[in-house]
Amino acid sequence: MINIIKVLFKKEVTDASRDKRSVMAGLYYAIGAPIGMCLLMSILLQQLASPDALKIIIENANSAPGLVAHLASSDIKVADDKNDPLLKPITLSISDDYKQNLSEGRPATVTLIADKSDDKLGKHINRVEKAMAVYSSEIASLRLVSRGIDPNLMRALAIEVNDQATPDSKGGMILGLVTFSIILTLFYAAMSLAIDTSAGERERNSLSLLLSHPLSSLHIVLAKVGAITAFSMLGLVIILVVSKVVYPMVAWEQLGFSITITPEFMLFCIAICFPIALMSSSLQVFVSFMAKSFKEAQSYVTMVLFIPMALSMVTTYDIATDVVQWLPIAAQQFALMEFIKGNPIPVPQLLLSTGVTVVLFALFSFLSARMLKSEKVVFGL
């Protein structure tokens, strides 16, 4: 039996590895996902680190030279030219009695005119409001000092935060996305191959010839699942290696954390992802055989893959309930995130979900083998 599976496996791997289009489709994801994410993050971080110079219109600016100078120190300047590309549609209107009110210790009116429903403008409006609030607070403190009052009276609470997070544990959402992209490789790296080796094989009429030989349909299914798993694991190794190379290139320290793909993490990831790869391969073969044609299989597999994606997403965005954390994929991804953070691994959840993953692999393989005994499935009737 082992020998027959070996012969079938070797043929599946040879056949699949020559299907360049399918292999490349999988590898593009494994190589492209971490690189794409790093590029995106780098651009985002650059924007956070050096906010653009902001230009606004200030009406009656001469009445408030102090405020204008304070805004300028925060890189918010008065636009000289109305066609200036940096000019945002934000107007600060200084009231005529501003100077008088300020000198008499009364609130001086400054009107901010802008469209708050404009999403792109939101962050700029916030920036102007924050800068003005700081100015207001500084002037207020000076007024208290000049009247012989300690400005600290205005602070009822002295809030001190003792952050126990390590740089590795702060990643949160970003770590979720990193592990999400890794788990997804197991499903997408070999998707085309899975469809080709099952629905494709039937469409090319070689499946019926295979089944006419003295071997059981379970041998055929196991060899196919094995070959697809091999390609999924290849995708996993590639994404891990690429991640290890490209993630350190992003300046994560600006966000106060770091993402380190260590060799230990890579080994841990390979070990706990292997059962997922088996389950993913058997699921894709099962769904592909259920479809009547290659095209139908493509639609079905894409739809079915939403389930593991959803399980991974709830972990990524930390919206998993206690029950979900025991489910396959969600639990494994959670363990991966905890490993990177250096936290203890949730062993019971990991063991149970791995067990369920292996049972699902066995179930899907058995169901596929049973389907291959049906004339309707073999001839796509």
Next chain:
Amino acid sequence: MINVSNLSKKIGDVNALNGLSFSAENGKITGLLGPNGAGKTTCLRTVFGLLKADSGFAEIDGIDVAKQPMQAKQNLGLFPDPCGLYERLTPREYISFFAQLSGLSAAQAKEATTQVIDKLSMSDIADRRCQGFSQGQRMKTALAQAVVHNPTNVILDEPTRGLDVMSTRILRELLLLLKAQGHCVLFSSHVMQEVAALCDHVVIMAKGQVIAQGSIEQLCEQAGKDTLEEAFIALIGSDEGIAA
């Protein structure tokens, strides 16, 4: 030896096989002759266990295919229609793969593959991928796959379709050689010349039933005609008359 007894098979609303019975002996070439839609392919698919008969049974060397499929298929070589090639494998890889599935070891399969490639004069295409092969090259590859493990029983579904003159001659010689070696050869065809030139025993079928069977001489005598083609038309025609 292949023995088919009272096979019935309904596909959808059509009675594809309707109490079909015949035998194909060892050391003889048996031809399954019938018009399109007679049930030839359905019959052969039932013999190699891909379709389950509603009633009746098919035996290979006395083993019931439905009850003991693994044992029954052990001594069977198949040439299906369509050929079922793997486009990305070379004929050498393809033939060797099926040889191993039929029970040969890797070394035996390699040896047997080389021999059958020589026998069918296909060395020039043996190491090219099957993608882009002509119909004749495809048929040759499938034929090599069917006989590589030297099975006692060889079943061929429309094997001469698309073959050029030279390839047809090679096929004929191969089938005659298999016969001389004592193999049981069963093939389906609707080409009279092939059947007339090769078969020791002809089974004429239509609408899933055997209309007549025997040697070519016996069939001609039965129909009162001089040639197999005329006898075939007469026999099929009379059947349609009865059925109507």
